[in-house]
Amino acid sequence: MIMKKTLLLLAAACCLFVQAMATTYTVTVADFSFSPSTLTVHPGDVITWTWSSGSHTTTSTTLPTGAPTWDQAINATNTSYSYTAPSILGTYNYKCTPHAGMGMVGSFTVVSPTEVSSVQQAMFSMYPNPATTSVRLQLNGTGETSVFIADMSGRTVMHRQYTDATAIDIDTHQLTPGIYTVTTIQNGSVYRKELSIR
Numbered sequence: 001m002i003m004k005k006t007l008l009l010l011a012a013a014c015c016l017f018v019q020a021m022a023t024t025y026t027v028t029v030a031d032f033s034f035s036p037s038t039l040t041v042h043p044g045d046v047i048t049w050t051w052s053s054g055s056h057t058t059t060s061t062t063l064p065t066g067a068p069t070w071d072q073a074i075n076a077t078n079t080s081y082s083y084t085a086p087s088i089l090g091t092y093n094y095k096c097t098p099h100a101g102m103g104m105v106g107s108f109t110v111v112s113p114t115e116v117s118s119v120q121q122a123m124f125s126m127y128p129n130p131a132t133t134s135v136r137l138q139l140n141g142t143g144e145t146s147v148f149i150a151d152m153s154g155r156t157v158m159h160r161q162y163t164d165a166t167a168i169d170i171d172t173h174q175l176t177p178g179i180y181t182v183t184t185i186q187n188g189s190v191y192r193k194e195l196s197i198r
């Protein structure tokens with residue numbers, strides 16, 4: 001029983017941590033526009049449409065292949081709707097169904113977490129490289145660390161969060177052979193290395 005409670009607490013703590021790392025973007029829904037009408041976000045970020053005036057919808061139109069669709073009323077009764085950006089990169093278009101003809105449309109673009117302007121090299125070591133079944137990252141700091149592994153197309157194939165980690169072993173069994181980019185984000189600094197899996 002105590003064990004179960006501990007596990008539950010741990011699970012809750014993990015959720016909170018992931019939530020804290022994500023950014024929430026608010027899109028105001030009014031007569032007759034979405035504001036802002038375009039956004040650039042990362043996987044895991046949350047887009048929240050918030051009612052301001054009138055009676056509208058947020059309804060997906062064209063999305064990257066495999067992305068979940070949505071269709072929600074945004075009005076005085078249903079005042080907000082949140083959508084978590086999947087790890088499927090690309091542009092997500094949406095409309096207000098009754099007012100699309102008036103130009104009430106919007107979009108957001110999900111970009112790879114590696115597309116951060118100040119990317120620095122090194123600051124973590126990684127071995128073996130090439131790797132087969134697992135790889136170890138040696139980190140040099142404390143605090144919260146996000147680790148992303150992306151394939152050649154920029155698609156995130158793995159995303160983990162760690163606290164006060166100095167050495168991380170990542171299971172790479174499920175990665176198909178090829179070249180990947182490993183990005184660590186630690187205390188706001190972004191570091192990147194290439195990883196070869198064979």
Ligand SMILES: [Cu+2]
Nearest residue numbers: 056096099104
């Ligand atoms: Cu509308």
